[in-house]
Amino acid sequence: MFYAKEIEEAEKLESFIPNDEILDLLENTKEPDKKYVREIIQKSLNKNRLEPVEVATLLNVKDEDLLEEIFEGARTLKEKIYGNRIVLFAPLYVGNECINDCQYCGFRTSNSEIYRNSLTMETLEKEVESLVDKGHKRLIMVYGEHPKYDANFIAKTVEKVYTVKKDRGEIRRVNINAAPLNIEEFKTVKDAGIGTYQIFQETYHLETYKKVHPRGPKSSFNWRLYGLDRAIKAGIDDVGIGALFGLYDWKFEVMGLLYHTIHFENTFGFGPHTISFPRLEPAINTPIAERPPHLVSDEDFKKLVAIIRLAVPYTGLILTAREPLEIRNEVIKFGVSQIDAGSSIGIGSYSHDDLENYKKSQFVLGDQRSLDEVIKELTDHGFIPSFCTGCYRLGRTGEHFMEFSVPGFVKRFCTPNAVTTLMEYVVDYASPETKKSCEIQIQRELDAMPESEMKQQLLKYIDMVKDGVRDVYF
Incomplete structure (x- = not known):
């Protein structure tokens, strides 16, 4: 089996997800005290990560007035740390071959109805050109788990993406969503210049995990659970976690994400x-x-997003295009900092229209708006869309990112960088209606900034972008 010996060693490790403790906390906080709930919200607003008993308490809130206070707390916290900026990216699926048999996934090895395909370097270049033509600057590249998608393949595909230039456009940062690797393999991928490496545990409930992952390397709960530990040891200090909500109780999964966060902090x-x-x-x-x-109902989904925001004030929250437009527009207010836009999840689907694209896709997207439509709607509602990649390239990652984000410095750097990258989009790609909406929002941002050397420099950067200079940032 793939990684057989290493998986055997991983199985000897003790899980840092305390199943019984989580269940006890959720049971013992079922009648939350209003005063205590408000104290918890205030602790979060002071930019302190919440403890498990505090998150369990919030998860058990049913009182409508208290729920509204949770939502308002999440909105306020997002504004405090990240401002009104929303980072935009696109997923790029590189291959859907897979040796796992995850029961919820269209790519699972036993699914005979899926069309298997992998991008070649030539078709990868065409995909990237199509994304650049639309105005994208940030990607997350997605791979099935298969021997052909090893660390060298991932690294080569990332390096290929960075070579693609089209007119004034390029991809400036590639994040990765792929299978767990060993430490040496993670080093290979890191050397390709990636941003964040994502590994989603899918479900933190061990019994459910075993049930829905019957075969393949992913059947090892611990191999996956400790995957990002190995990434960090390899020098990748920007990591992303996630759970697939719907496999087990959503409250348990939120607690699992919290304990995973605490494990990183402690380790x-x-x-x-x-x-x-x-x-x-x-x-x-x-x-x-x-x-x-x-x-997970829409109401519970809104609740869990707001609670995650309060639980980990300094962590970026990603809302995907799996969700329908109406839910995206509502949930984005509760602390979301990143969304994908103009997404397509078939293999080769950005550069090639295909009526049977669903046969190449992992699942069905809920929001199929174009990037231009998403940007216009964001700016119409007072958000500032951002393609900024400055933090990655200036070393504001991992522990250093915490130094900037916890005191709120990210807002200082990232809002100006959002303005410059949005102005690039305005000049190079925007439709007339979107251009007008973006220019109004950019002026709002400038009007809200106090007079300072940074504001004067930003005005110079805006003029430089209008004159054709690209990739200027703080």
């Missing part, structure tokens, strides 16, 4: 760069995805 001195919280969506020939065993 390495910093938390995850991002947390994702996708809901299970339909996939071809995948019954469990059509009928999730623990369906």
Whole structure:
């Protein structure tokens, strides 16, 4: 089996997800005291990560007035740390060969109805050119788990992406969503210049995990659980975690994400760069995805996003295009800092229209708006879309990112950088209607900035962008 000896060693490790403790906390906090709930919210607003008993208490809030205070707390906290900026990216699926048999995934090895395909370097270049033509600057590249998608392949595909230039456009940062590797393999991928490496545990409930992962390397709970530990030891200090909501009780999964965060803090001195919280969506020939065993309602979804925001104030939250437009527009207010836009998840689907694209896709997208449409809607609602990659290239990652984000310095750097990258989009790609909306929002941002040397420099950067200079940032 793939990684057989290393998986055997991983199985000897003790899980840092305390199953019984989580269940006890959720049971013992079922009647939350209003005063205590408000104290918890205030602790978060002071930019302190919450403890398990505090998060369990919030998860058990049912009182409508208290729930609104949770939502308002999440909105306020997001504004305090990140401002009104929303980072934009696109997923790029490189290959859907897979040796795992995850029961909820369209890519699982036993699914005979999925069309298997992998991008070649030539087709990868065409995909990237299509994304650049639309105005994208940030990607997350997604790979199935298969021997052909080893560390060298991942590194070569990342390096290829960085070579693609089209007119004034380019991809400036590639994040990765792929299988767990060993330390030496993670070093190979790091050397390609990646940003964040994501590994989603899918479910933190061990019994459920074993049930839905019957075969393949992913059947080892611990191999996956400790995957990002190995990434950090290899020097990748920007890591992203996530759970697939719908496989088990959503409250338990939120607690699992919190304990994973605490493990990073205790072991390495910093938390995850991002947390994702996708809901299970339909996939071809995948019954469990059509009928999730623990369906998460829209109301519970809004609640869990707001609580995650309060639980880990300094961590970026990613809201994906799995969600329908109406939910995205509502949940984005509760502390989301990143979304994908103009997304397509078939293999080769950005450069090639295909009526049977669903046969190449892992699941069905809920929000299929174009990048231009998403940007216009964001700016119409007072957000500042951002393609900024400055933190990665200036070393504001891992522990250093915590130094900037916890005191709120990220807002100082990232809002000006959002303005310059949005102005690039305005000049190079925006439709007339989107251009007008963006220019109004950029002026709002400038009007809100106090007079300072940074503001004067930003005005110079804006003029430079209008004159054709690209990739200027603080």
